[in-house]
Amino acid sequence: MPEEVAMREAYGKTLVELGKENKDVxxxxxxxxxxxxxxxxAKEFPERFFDCGIAEQNMVGIAAGLASSGKIPFAxxxxxxxxxxxxxxxxxxxxxxxxxxxxxxxxxxxxxxxxGSSHQAVEDLSLALSLPGFTxxxxxxxxxxxxxxxxxxxxxxxxxxxxxxxxxxxVYKDDYRFKxxxxxxxxxxxxxxxxxxxxxVASALEAADNLKKQGIDCGVLNISTLKPIDEAxxxxxxxxxxxxxxxxxxxxxxxxxxxVSQIVVKHQPVPMEFVAIKDTxxxxxxxxxxxxxxxxxxKDIEQAVHTVLKRKKKP
Amino acid sequence: xxxxxFKAKFLSVKEMEAVxxxxxxxxxxxxxxxxxxxxxxxxxxxxxITSLYFNLLRHNPKDPHWLDRDRFILxxxxxxxxLYAVLAECGYFPVEELLxxxxxxxxxxxxxxxxxxxxxxxxxxxxxQGLSFAVGVALAGRLDSQxxxxxxxxxxxxxxxxxxxxxxxxxxxxxxxxxxAIVDNNGLQIxxxxxxxxxxxxxxxxxxxxxxxxxxxxxxxxxxxxxxFNQAKSVKGQPTVIxxxxxxxxxxxxxxxxxxxxxxAPNAAEVQxxxxxxx
Numbered sequence: 001m002p003e004e005v006a007m008r009e010a011y012g013k014t015l016v017e018l019g020k021e022n023k024d025v026x027x028x029x030x031x032x033x034x035x036x037x038x039x040x041x042a043k044e045f046p047e048r049f050f051d052c053g054i055a056e057q058n059m060v061g062i063a064a065g066l067a068s069s070g071k072i073p074f075a076x077x078x079x080x081x082x083x084x085x086x087x088x089x090x091x092x093x094x095x096x097x098x099x100x101x102x103x104x105x106x107x108x109x110x111x112x113x114x115x116g117s118s119h120q121a122v123e124d125l126s127l128a129l130s131l132p133g134f135t136x137x138x139x140x141x142x143x144x145x146x147x148x149x150x151x152x153x154x155x156x157x158x159x160x161x162x163x164x165x166x167x168x169x170x171v172y173k174d175d176y177r178f179k180x181x182x183x184x185x186x187x188x189x190x191x192x193x194x195x196x197x198x199x200x201v202a203s204a205l206e207a208a209d210n211l212k213k214q215g216i217d218c219g220v221l222n223i224s225t226l227k228p229i230d231e232a233x234x235x236x237x238x239x240x241x242x243x244x245x246x247x248x249x250x251x252x253x254x255x256x257x258x259x260v261s262q263i264v265v266k267h268q269p270v271p272m273e274f275v276a277i278k279d280t281x282x283x284x285x286x287x288x289x290x291x292x293x294x295x296x297x298x299k300d301i302e303q304a305v306h307t308v309l310k311r312k313k314k315p
Numbered sequence: 316x317x318x319x320x321f322k323a324k325f326l327s328v329k330e331m332e333a334v335x336x337x338x339x340x341x342x343x344x345x346x347x348x349x350x351x352x353x354x355x356x357x358x359x360x361x362x363x364i365t366s367l368y369f370n371l372l373r374h375n376p377k378d379p380h381w382l383d384r385d386r387f388i389l390x391x392x393x394x395x396x397x398l399y400a401v402l403a404e405c406g407y408f409p410v411e412e413l414l415x416x417x418x419x420x421x422x423x424x425x426x427x428x429x430x431x432x433x434x435x436x437x438x439x440x441x442x443x444q445g446l447s448f449a450v451g452v453a454l455a456g457r458l459d460s461q462x463x464x465x466x467x468x469x470x471x472x473x474x475x476x477x478x479x480x481x482x483x484x485x486x487x488x489x490x491x492x493x494x495x496a497i498v499d500n501n502g503l504q505i506x507x508x509x510x511x512x513x514x515x516x517x518x519x520x521x522x523x524x525x526x527x528x529x530x531x532x533x534x535x536x537x538x539x540x541x542x543x544f545n546q547a548k549s550v551k552g553q554p555t556v557i558x559x560x561x562x563x564x565x566x567x568x569x570x571x572x573x574x575x576x577x578x579x580a581p582n583a584a585e586v587q588x589x590x591x592x593x594x
Contacts, residue, residue, distance in 0.1 A: 065453075066455050
């Protein structure tokens with residue numbers, strides 16, 4: 001089993017490094033700094049850390065003001081509150097003026113677990129992706145998280161980075177180099193391509209291993225940057241393998257599956273299947289139980305590959 | 316930019332009265348030409364913004380992003396015609412441009428957009444967001460040991476928004492004495508009088524309870540406004556709010572206290588009538 005590390009721990013540690021490197025890096029939180037792990041930065045740089053209390057709309061506005069004055073603000077809370085609790089503030093105060101605010105949110109998806117549906121962000125990516133000018137990243141592990149956060153700090157413009165709550169298997173080694181807007185072919189394949197984001201990348205790799213034993217050669221593509229998305233690599237995957245399955249810890253509509261299908265249908269129409277949450281809110285439960293009940297396991301990805309292959313055109 | 320290059324023209328009260336009348340005429344002509352816009356809440360804020368731009372703000376129209384400038388943030392973004400008029404009169408862009416308000420391709424959007432209009436600090440239009448933004452600008456100024464002051468203008472109806480009070484709490488928490496808010500308290504919002512739509516009273520006590528110093532003035536009296544701003548600038552350890560009692564539509568008899576002119580432009584005949592009153 002690969003080592004498991006929490007993305008948010010990598011986020012907290014990277015913020016401290018960035019704080020040392022650049023005095024303009026400032027961090028805001030909305031009373032969840034111990035959970036988002038911005039508390040590491042708060043301890044190191046108390047004068048550059050602003051706990052806004054339980055007031056996400058105000059946090060977003062303050063971040064916008066700091067950015068307009070030359071600061072590089074990272075604002076964090078749970079994915080269910082940003083963007084959901086303050087969408088209009090993000091739209092008017094950050095997206096429209098294209099301000100340099102980095103929204104890094106944790107506890108994305110249903111693996112939040114026992115806290116239940118009020119705390120499980122399943123539509124956050126749809127909201128974030130809808131904002132013109134925003135860059136949206138969903139890292140696959142802690143190593144990619146650290147690099148994506150660094151990239152956000154050194155790039156101009158608004159970012160939305162969505163992290164998971166749980167410790168997540170490392171799918172990369174330390175020498176991995178994240179490239180903004182570039183998807184990563186985790187393993188090549190001939191029969192179909194699984195396109196995944198976030199924690200579903202590890203599950204996609206597991207599914208591809210199992211399928212290999214059944215004689216099916218499946219590629220796995222980590223999208224990393226959801227927006228701007230790597231169209232060329234998606235088109236190539238559709239061309240090379242002729243069948244695509246997307247996998248995301250998010251609602252089926254408005255996230256990865258929607259974007260990929262738009263690209264595929266326009267440039268290289270091939271059969272597709274979608275591993276995602278089906279137009280519903282989830283419930284309390286252990287993360288593993290929820291992934292199983294709502295169809296987000298490696299087994300579900302395997303099943304989707306079998307289904308898509310039945311519809312694939314024979315050469 | 317060194318201080319020596321900073322050229323602000325500070326005017327006397329008498330000179331500012333003439334400027335205020337000119338700004339009112341711009342507002343009528345701009346909204347009349349556009350056929351839409353918000354004359355009422357623009358007219359009520361005229362003296363507030365005149366006193367700031369012509370007697371208080373350290374700013375440089377030739378260098379809108381001058382780092383040491385005082386910041387003026389318009390939170391009630393529908394008063395854009397007024398802000399554009401004052402920026403043009405200060406020299407941020409040609410006065411002739413004012414009549415392009417709300418037209419396709421114009422730098423003068425229906426509500427303020429900082430990406431296209433020189434001198435506009437914040438994109439606004441969805442109410443309740445400017446005070447939070449101003450808190451961020453004030454915190455940045457403190458972090459950078461900058462001496463600039465941050466002025467933010469809100470509408471009274473805007474204070475229905477919960478975010479205003481989140482920001483009010485934060486400004487007092489951080490003891491932001493470089494932050495001065497002004498509320499254009501004209502008493503009216505789109506659906507009628509504040510007291511009938513959503514009662515704000517006791518308004519001054521609300522701000523006090525949130526930790527702010529409160530000063531109340533006649534918002535059309537330039538001398539009172541200047542005194543209030545100077546008093547606010549000397550306060551230490553807390554933010555100040557100036558509650559400016561104003562009349563919506565001020566200066567045009569048929570617009571005064573008439574909520575219909577919140578978001579409706581005067582027609583051609585009304586423009587002529589208004590301009591006659593503002594001669």
